[in-house]
Amino acid sequence: MIVDDLRNADLYRGIPALHAVLTSLAAMQGGELPTAPVELDGGMGRLLPMEFVTRDPTACRFENHLTYYDIHCVFEGVERVEVAALGSLTPSTEFDEGDDIGFLDGGADASVVLSPGRFLACFPDDAHKPGMWIDGPRPLRKIVAKVRVSSLFD
Numbered sequence: 001m002i003v004d005d006l007r008n009a010d011l012y013r014g015i016p017a018l019h020a021v022l023t024s025l026a027a028m029q030g031g032e033l034p035t036a037p038v039e040l041d042g043g044m045g046r047l048l049p050m051e052f053v054t055r056d057p058t059a060c061r062f063e064n065h066l067t068y069y070d071i072h073c074v075f076e077g078v079e080r081v082e083v084a085a086l087g088s089l090t091p092s093t094e095f096d097e098g099d100d101i102g103f104l105d106g107g108a109d110a111s112v113v114l115s116p117g118r119f120l121a122c123f124p125d126d127a128h129k130p131g132m133w134i135d136g137p138r139p140l141r142k143i144v145a146k147v148r149v150s151s152l153f154d
Helices: 006-012 016-028
Strands: 002-005 045-053 062-064 068-076 079-085 102-105 110-114 118-122 126-132 139-148
Touching (some): 002 006, 006 016, 016 068, 016 118, 068 110, 079 118
Antiparallel strands (some): 002 118, 062 102, 062 126, 068 139, 079 126
């Protein structure tokens, strides 16, 4: 897991795929978000724009991915995301390889608050519970970058 600010994107030059995504997200700050998914160069993954109202934490579930890692970046609003080590949770569904997602139950190891310009990178061992409200439901605009794990150090 990495939690940081897009202004620090250059700190991740040693991880080319992560750096490329962070640079793209930083360039979008202050502008219009795409309205549809955007494919990343070289089949590396895609950017998924999202707009929704944050939810009651009890209505959210831990999820994990094996083929793609997630980079959650908030553009408007505030979101709380809980993170836990994958091995500390119990699967609540069978992992869906086609959609690259599994859902899990258990407690969090950490809680992160994302505000505009902040990002959270969750790798395959980082189960995460996104979309949670802090003090009641609020509109949220964000992008989740789904980056192919195999491109991590390409």
